[in-house]
Amino acid sequence: MTTIGFIGLGIMGAPMAKHLVDAGHQVHGFDLSADATAALAAGGGKAAGSIAEAVNGADLVITMLPADPHVETAVLGEDGVLAHAKTGSLLIDMSTVSPQTSQAVAEAGKARGVRVLDAPVSGGQAGAVEGVLSIMVGGDESDFRAAAPVFDAFGKTVVHVGPHGAGQVVKAANQLLVGGIIALNAEALVLMEASGVDPRLGLEVLNGGLAGSTVLTRKMDNFVNRSYDPGFRIDLHHKDMGIAQNAARGAEVALPLTAAVAQLVAAARAQGLGDRDHSALLAVIEGFNNRKET
Numbered sequence: 401m402t403t404i405g406f407i408g409l410g411i412m413g414a415p416m417a418k419h420l421v422d423a424g425h426q427v428h429g430f431d432l433s434a435d436a437t438a439a440l441a442a443g444g445g446k447a448a449g450s451i452a453e454a455v456n457g458a459d460l461v462i463t464m465l466p467a468d469p470h471v472e473t474a475v476l477g478e479d480g481v482l483a484h485a486k487t488g489s490l491l492i493d494m495s496t497v498s499p500q501t502s503q504a505v506a507e508a509g510k511a512r513g514v515r516v517l518d519a520p521v522s523g524g525q526a527g528a529v530e531g532v533l534s535i536m537v538g539g540d541e542s543d544f545r546a547a548a549p550v551f552d553a554f555g556k557t558v559v560h561v562g563p564h565g566a567g568q569v570v571k572a573a574n575q576l577l578v579g580g581i582i583a584l585n586a587e588a589l590v591l592m593e594a595s596g597v598d599p600r601l602g603l604e605v606l607n608g609g610l611a612g613s614t615v616l617t618r619k620m621d622n623f624v625n626r627s628y629d630p631g632f633r634i635d636l637h638h639k640d641m642g643i644a645q646n647a648a649r650g651a652e653v654a655l656p657l658t659a660a661v662a663q664l665v666a667a668a669r670a671q672g673l674g675d676r677d678h679s680a681l682l683a684v685i686e687g688f689n690n691r692k693e694t
């Protein structure tokens with residue numbers, strides 16, 4: 401059994417923390433939402449009243465926060481994780497942030513005697529609930545090995561992909577793929593429906609062929625029912641497309657389709673869909689095709 405501090409009990413963090421509780425670890429959770437913290441306690445974890453309380457005495461700390469500013473505050477801030485973490489403990493930041501932020505966290509951790517991994521995930525809310533996430537890990541090999549029992553609690557495909565920040569580069573690649581696949585499924589649906597084909601039947605047969613995907617399997621109902629409850633919010637995907645484009649700039653490569661997908665996500669946000677699931681890219685594509693009767 402390991403004593404684990406878990407910061408950020410949202411759509412992803414809550415089921416991940418619950419898996420750790422179920423695997424027999426002592427999990428001290430904290431979220432800015434008192435309801436989220438209470439829900440962990442109701443499921444067998446311990447509710448902490450602050451980051452300091454969650455981290456105090458923990459061998460391992462996991463953070464699952466929305467974006468770079470949240471990690472900067474909750475990890476690097478005056479009263480953040482690193483101010484309270486035990487020397488020799490391991491911090492695993494599983495949030496999706498820029499590679500630069502992960503590298504800054506690793507450096508700050510080193511200065512405090514805290515080992516750090518960046519370990520963003522893919523698989524969505526369903527993957528977190530089912531405990532079958534893909535986890536892309538950046539950092540030292542020995543720390544990756546030490547974290548294996550924890551990753552096992554909610555991961556299925558767990559790969560050490562390189563040094564600090566490398567996990568975030570792979571996650572950025574994941575996000576440009578997911579955004580592009582959603583956008584193209586939306587275009588396929590619009591084409592089929594405008595041509596008189598039942599979109600569910602069309603998408604079902606497509607999903608059995610080469611064009612099939614986990615994205616389509618997971619988002620089929622969202623697409624067909626136009627139900628855009630998150631899931632994964634457009635606001636978060638907008639953040640991730642920014643990370644992907646900055647990474648491309650840093651690596652001096654051109655990614656033209658990524659730029660197009662980023663614009664679709666930006667359009668969804670501009671249309672007030674920031675809090676909706678990223679399957680709402682369908683609404684943007686449909687907006688391009690609103691026919692006016694003449």
Ligand SMILES: NC(=O)c1ccc[n+]([C@@H]2O[C@H](COP(=O)([O-])OP(=O)(O)OC[C@H]3O[C@@H](n4cnc5c(N)ncnc54)[C@H](O)[C@@H]3O)[C@@H](O)[C@H]2O)c1
Pocket residue numbers: 407408409410411412413430431432433436464465466467470473474494495496497521522523524525631632633636
């Ligand atoms: N939702 C998905 O499908 C999904 C999939 C893969 C990766 N991700 C990534 O995982 C991360 C978390 O996503 P999510 O969907 O769970 O987001 P979320 O907004 O549902 O959860 C984030 C939680 O962090 C809490 N929080 C923010 N600042 C805090 C602080 N200072 N101290 C304590 N708690 C704080 C919020 O109250 C919230 O409950 C993001 O980086 C996202 O990009 C999400």
